[in-house]
Amino acid sequence: MKILVSAKRVSDPNAKLAISSDGTWIEGDVEYVMNYFCENAIECALQLAEEHGDIETVALGIGESDETARFIRQGALARGIDRGILVSADEQTTDSDLIARIYARVAEREAPDLILIGKQAVDGDSNQVGQLLAEYLGWPQATFASKVELKDGEVVVTREVDGGLETLAVTLPAVVTADLRLNEPRFAPLAGIMKAKKKPLDELELDDLELGDAKPKVRIVKMSTPEGRKAGVLVKDVDDLVARLRAEARVL
Amino acid sequence: MTKILVIAEHEKGAPKKLTLNTLEFARQVVAHAGGSYDLAVLGSGVGGVAQALTGYGADAVYVADHPDLAHVLAGPYAKVIADLAQRAGADLVCMSASSAGKDVLPRVAVRLQAGMASDVVGVVQTAQGLAYRRPMWAGNLTGDVVVETPVQVVSVRASAFDALAATGGASPLVEVAADPQAASARVRYVGFEGVVSSRPDLAEASVVVAGGRGLKDRFNQITEPLADLLGGAIGASRAAVDDGYAPNDYQVGQTGKVVAPQLYFAIAISGAVQHLAGMKNSKVIVAINKNADEPIFKVADYGLVADAFVAVPELVGKIKALRA
Numbered sequence: 274m275k276i277l278v279s280a281k282r283v284s285d286p287n288a289k290l291a292i293s294s295d296g297t298w299i300e301g302d303v304e305y306v307m308n309y310f311c312e313n314a315i316e317c318a319l320q321l322a323e324e325h326g327d328i329e330t331v332a333l334g335i336g337e338s339d340e341t342a343r344f345i346r347q348g349a350l351a352r353g354i355d356r357g358i359l360v361s362a363d364e365q366t367t368d369s370d371l372i373a374r375i376y377a378r379v380a381e382r383e384a385p386d387l388i389l390i391g392k393q394a395v396d397g398d399s400n401q402v403g404q405l406l407a408e409y410l411g412w413p414q415a416t417f418a419s420k421v422e423l424k425d426g427e428v429v430v431t432r433e434v435d436g437g438l439e440t441l442a443v444t445l446p447a448v449v450t451a452d453l454r455l456n457e458p459r460f461a462p463l464a465g466i467m468k469a470k471k472k473p474l475d476e477l478e479l480d481d482l483e484l485g486d487a488k489p490k491v492r493i494v495k496m497s498t499p500e501g502r503k504a505g506v507l508v509k510d511v512d513d514l515v516a517r518l519r520a521e522a523r524v525l
Numbered sequence: 526m527t528k529i530l531v532i533a534e535h536e537k538g539a540p541k542k543l544t545l546n547t548l549e550f551a552r553q554v555v556a557h558a559g560g561s562y563d564l565a566v567l568g569s570g571v572g573g574v575a576q577a578l579t580g581y582g583a584d585a586v587y588v589a590d591h592p593d594l595a596h597v598l599a600g601p602y603a604k605v606i607a608d609l610a611q612r613a614g615a616d617l618v619c620m621s622a623s624s625a626g627k628d629v630l631p632r633v634a635v636r637l638q639a640g641m642a643s644d645v646v647g648v649v650q651t652a653q654g655l656a657y658r659r660p661m662w663a664g665n666l667t668g669d670v671v672v673e674t675p676v677q678v679v680s681v682r683a684s685a686f687d688a689l690a691a692t693g694g695a696s697p698l699v700e701v702a703a704d705p706q707a708a709s710a711r712v713r714y715v716g717f718e719g720v721v722s723s724r725p726d727l728a729e730a731s732v733v734v735a736g737g738r739g740l741k742d743r744f745n746q747i748t749e750p751l752a753d754l755l756g757g758a759i760g761a762s763r764a765a766v767d768d769g770y771a772p773n774d775y776q777v778g779q780t781g782k783v784v785a786p787q788l789y790f791a792i793a794i795s796g797a798v799q800h801l802a803g804m805k806n807s808k809v810i811v812a813i814n815k816n817a818d819e820p821i822f823k824v825a826d827y828g829l830v831a832d833a834f835v836a837v838p839e840l841v842g843k844i845k846a847l848r849a
């Protein structure tokens with residue numbers, strides 16, 4: 274059996290971001306981290322492989338080649354993923370749809386039984402790629418997974434949805450998107466970091482994938498910083514709070 | 526001229542309020558670009574829902590009633606919605622960014638060869654045409670995006686739009702023969718473990734009492750009396766959910782629910798960017814935290830530095846006294 278997982282880098286959510294001079298992207302000394310949801314997807318693949326044995330795990334990263342290669346090695350291969358695939362692409366102009374089409378082409382070549390993807394990337398926050406990919410492949414999906422089990426050719430997934438937890442059983446091959454409560458991602462062991470350097474990492478160009486039209490469908494025309502909220506007042510005590518909520522805010 | 530198809534969401538035989546917020550988004554697009562909108566109701570035994578939506582100015586209310594649509598499953602829903610969009614000649618399909626909308630809409634986009642904008646909070650006119658405004662980077666940045674395909678798909682952040690008021694009139698009901706079967710294959714619905722509550726829906730409540738990790742196993746004991754006194758819903762930080770003090774459905778934030786009530790209490794919540802992403806558009810924010818240095822005080826209108834275990838019961842007592 275084969276599992277394909279996502280390994281995307283994102284700018285550190287705690288870093289202060291500046292908007293580029295053309296107003297359509299971020300710039301400056303941006304620190305990157307592995308997208309948290311991809312870490313959950315990677316951990317899930319590793320746990321399934323440990324539990325069931327005989328599962329090959331492959332990580333796919335799409336982006337600026339040197340940096341993305343580093344994230345595939347450190348974030349995925351060092352943790353125990355068997356091998357990596359890197360598709361070099363300009364991160365600013367690849368929308369969710371183009372990413373999904375790249376995944377679909379790689380999936381056609383690799384023929385995985387299960388694709389595990391982070392439910393969203395914490396930069397664009399679009400929450401689309403897994404679902405788009407499932408439709409491109411004509412596969413079933415189970416999104417926002419907080420529990421994943423493999424049983425008799427099915428993947429049984431508990432999903433975090435509005436109102437509670439839903440469970441679906443999906444026939445393989447399928448796409449599952451990982452939510453944060455799925456697991457606690459492990460740290461890469463030192464030995465893993467050494468081993469990762471020797472693990473195979475295939476590099477592909479967009480042209481190799483014969484996407485036809487490699488244009489995004491959605492374009493950012495302007496970025497801005499939302500107006501911040503101003504800090505209010507510190508109240509003395511509960512009486513003061515009640516008085517102000519009543520007289521000033523008029524919400525009691 | 527735009528033709529919009531709005532996908533209704535419903536529960537227990539009635540439309541959810543976020544359908545009305547999504548209709549307001551559609552109204553704003555029509556105000557910019559001209560055109561009109563249709564509604565679509567999908568489900569099993571949903572005639573009453575459709576009837577309840579005939580007074581909101583839609584050209585037509587399509588009803589796709591089929592036993593296989595009883596649960597919102599992405600594959601079959603996407604197929605039926607895309608079929609309907611083609612039949613209606615829609616060039617914009619929208620639904621709220623609920624967990625169902627997030628699950629289903631991207632598949633609709635692929636079927637219609639459409640680009641999709643997620644979690645849209647506004648409609649803006651730009652030199653490049655009509656753009657959709659959306660929060661990115663946990664709401665630290667805002668992007669105006671243009672969808673460059675003939676058909677567009679949008680998920681709408683309900684809390685950013687008022688509910689459209691009923692316009693009167695009577696949209697015709699149009700029953701359509703839905704064909705979800707082929708797309709239903711290979712997915713089996715196993716079950717649902719719901720959060721049972723008599724409180725208002727978190728996404729729709731005008732008061733939200735949210736608790737954080739600091740409340741520990743007294744989460745309910747502290748949040749419930751205040752929520753019930755104010756007729757509010759209960760929310761939680763991710764840490765409170767992770768640690769098992771609150772169900773996942775309560776989570777407010779970047780990856781949970783986005784709320785914008787009249788009054789939001791953040792009790793023993795530190796105010797991480799991911800939490801702020803879900804509540805910073807609340808009208809009035811009250812923070813109760815024992816540590817005066819926490820970032821939550823930077824967004825709170827009223828901050829009280831105190832031990833929540835003492836301050837919140839006292840607050841409940843004082844409000845009760847006031848009302849007596």
Ligand SMILES: Cc1cc2nc3c(=O)[nH]c(=O)nc-3n(C[C@H](O)[C@H](O)[C@H](O)COP(=O)(O)OP(=O)(O)OC[C@H]3O[C@@H](n4cnc5c(N)ncnc54)[C@H](O)[C@@H]3O)c2cc1C
Pocket residue numbers: 309310395453736737738739740761762763764765776777778779780781782792793794795796797798799800803813814815816819831832833834
């Ligand atoms: C990708 C990603 C997505 C995330 N999405 C979300 C999200 O959607 N929603 C979300 O909330 N978080 C989210 N987080 C987590 C977020 O970063 C914070 O870890 C989380 O919000 C912290 O929750 P907290 O404030 O309850 O806990 P803590 O940060 O531990 O804060 C506890 C607070 O309680 C106070 N306290 C303790 N005891 C008392 C007392 N007796 N009285 C008064 N105050 C007390 C402390 O002073 C402290 O401020 C996400 C993180 C990541 C990486």
